[in-house]
Amino acid sequence: MSVQGRERADGATCDLSVVVPAFNEAESLPELVERIAAAAASRGLDWEAWIIDDGSTDDTFAVTERLARGDPRVHGLAFGRNFGKAAALAAGFNAARGAVVVTMDADLQDDPAEIPALLDKLDEGYDLVSGWKQKRKDSLVKNQTSRVFNWFTGRMCGLRLHDFNCGLKAYRREVTQRVRLYGDMHRYVPALAHLDGFRVAELPVRHAARKYGRTKYGMARFVNGFLDLLTVYFLHAKRTSPLHFFGRLGLVCLAVGGAISLYFMVWWLMGNGLRVRPMLVLGLVLMVMALQFVSLGLIAEMIVAGRRPETEYRVSRRV
Numbered sequence: 546m547s548v549q550g551r552e553r554a555d556g557a558t559c560d561l562s563v564v565v566p567a568f569n570e571a572e573s574l575p576e577l578v579e580r581i582a583a584a585a586a587s588r589g590l591d592w593e594a595w596i597i598d599d600g601s602t603d604d605t606f607a608v609t610e611r612l613a614r615g616d617p618r619v620h621g622l623a624f625g626r627n628f629g630k631a632a633a634l635a636a637g638f639n640a641a642r643g644a645v646v647v648t649m650d651a652d653l654q655d656d657p658a659e660i661p662a663l664l665d666k667l668d669e670g671y672d673l674v675s676g677w678k679q680k681r682k683d684s685l686v687k688n689q690t691s692r693v694f695n696w697f698t699g700r701m702c703g704l705r706l707h708d709f710n711c712g713l714k715a716y717r718r719e720v721t722q723r724v725r726l727y728g729d730m731h732r733y734v735p736a737l738a739h740l741d742g743f744r745v746a747e748l749p750v751r752h753a754a755r756k757y758g759r760t761k762y763g764m765a766r767f768v769n770g771f772l773d774l775l776t777v778y779f780l781h782a783k784r785t786s787p788l789h790f791f792g793r794l795g796l797v798c799l800a801v802g803g804a805i806s807l808y809f810m811v812w813w814l815m816g817n818g819l820r821v822r823p824m825l826v827l828g829l830v831l832m833v834m835a836l837q838f839v840s841l842g843l844i845a846e847m848i849v850a851g852r853r854p855e856t857e858y859r860v861s862r863r864v
Contacts, residue, residue: 556642557642557643557644557718558642558643559591559592559593559642559643559644560590560591560592560643560644560645561585561590561591561592561593561643561644561645561646561647561660561664562592562593562594562595562637562641562642562643562645562646562647563581563592563593563594563595563646563647563648563649563657563660564594564595564597564634564637564638564641564646564647564648564649565577565594565595565596565597565637565648565649565650565651566597566599566630566633566634566637566648566650566651566712567596567597567598567599567601567605567609567633567651568598568599568600568601568605568627568651569601569602569603569605570601570605570651570652571601571603571604571605571607571608573651573652573653574596574605574608574609574612574651575608575612576653577651577653577657578594578596578612578616578619580656580657580658581594581657581660582616582618583657583658584657584658584659584660584661585660587661588661588664592618592643593618593619593620593641593642593643594618594619594620595620595621595622595637595640595641596609596612596619596620596621596622596651597621597622597623597624597633597634597636597637598621598622598623598624599624599627599628599629599630599632599633600623600624600625600626600627600628601623606621606623609621609623620640622636622637622640624636629728629729629731630729630731631726631727631728631729631730631731632726632727634648634726634731634734635725635726635727638721638722638724638726641718641721643718644717644718645664645667645715645716645717645718646715646716646717646718646720646721647660647663647713647714647715647716648712648713648714648716649712649713650712650713653753654712654752654753654754655676655711655712655713655750655752655753656713656750656751656753658751659676659713659748659750659751660715662748662750663676663713663714663715663748663750664715666715666746666748667715667717669746670744671744671745671746672716672717672719672720672738672743672744672745673714673715673716673717673720673734673735673738673743673744673745673746674714674715674745674746674747674748675706675708675709675711675713675714675734675735675745675746675747675748676708676711676712676713676714676747676748676749676750677706677707677708677711677747677748677749677750678708678711678750678752679707679749679750679752680751680752691708691710694709694710694732695707695708695709695710698732698733698736702733702736702739702740703739703740704735704736704739704745706735706745706747707747708747709732709733709735709736710732711750713750714734714735716738717743719743720738720743723738723741724737724738724741725737787842787845787846788839788842788843788845788846789842790842791838791839791841791842791845792838792839792842794838795834795835795836795837795838795839795842796835798831798832798834798835798838799831799832799835801828801831802827802828802829802830802831802832802834802835803828803832804828805824805825805827805828805831806825806828806829806832809822809824809825809828
């Protein structure tokens with residue numbers, strides 16, 4: 546079924562919303578909007594574009610205002626300071642009124658001409674289609690670190706994608722209304738959707754070299770990304786039972802600490818004297834940590850039991 550043929554629900558008033566987080570991307574916006582309009586026109590789509598100015602220090606919002614005056618389908622939001630891409634996407638998702646939402650970066654490295662192919666993939670029955678930049682136009686270091694990041698994220702979340710962090714994605718409206726974004730969680734939208742029961746697919750897309758400005762990402766994003774991955778893993782993959790997560794850590798500590806303590810107990814029963822040894826102290830510390838992990842898991846269970854809604858699942862079919 547085509548995008549135009551879908552029944553609009555949950556407040557959708559147009560076929561397609563394009564959400565574009567932008568931070569100091571004033572030079573690229575006019576060309577980007579022109580190419581979005583051309584891609585939507587190729588399918589006859591009723592569309593809108595939301596440009597989210599994430600605290601830019603250049604003329605990004607002034608350019609957005611000029612574009613909005615020239616085309617009523619273009620809208621903009623501006624943050625008072627830089628809150629990050631996840632916050633920009635969350636604001637865009639909240640403002641978007643399309644039955645389908647497409648996200649892309651503002652730097653022209655994502656090609657709006659790929660939008661029809663993403664929509665076709667959605668029509669195969671998927672809820673989210675993530676782009677896969679097969680031939681990345683980035684530095685060698687960025688390419689290799691991204692490869693490690695994608696492998697590790699896939700192993701942790703149970704969703705095997707080649708490129709979790711591609712900015713070019715297409716979502717059914719239901720996904721954007723359900724997924725909560727904060728911190729640097731924008732990297733894990735496919736994993737979050739997968740863990741909530743949505744069908745996720747991947748589609749190879751073109752990736753262009755940056756035309757204007759310079760990249761906004763630094764090495765700190767890798768540390769933040771790893772910490773956010775732990776958050777995703779715990780709050781989503783293990784949210785049904787925090788005790789399972791903390792209990793396993795406690796059992797590991799108990800097993801190692803118990804083995805060390807048992808060794809020294811046997812050593813003492815054989816008539817040997819005990820002295821304060823680093824390994825003996827380590828064994829005792831691990832057993833105390835085991836007790837703390839189990840206690841933490843029980844406390845988390847009580848918190849989750851008090852706040853858990855009646856249903857945490859998504860019904861995918863109804864008759």
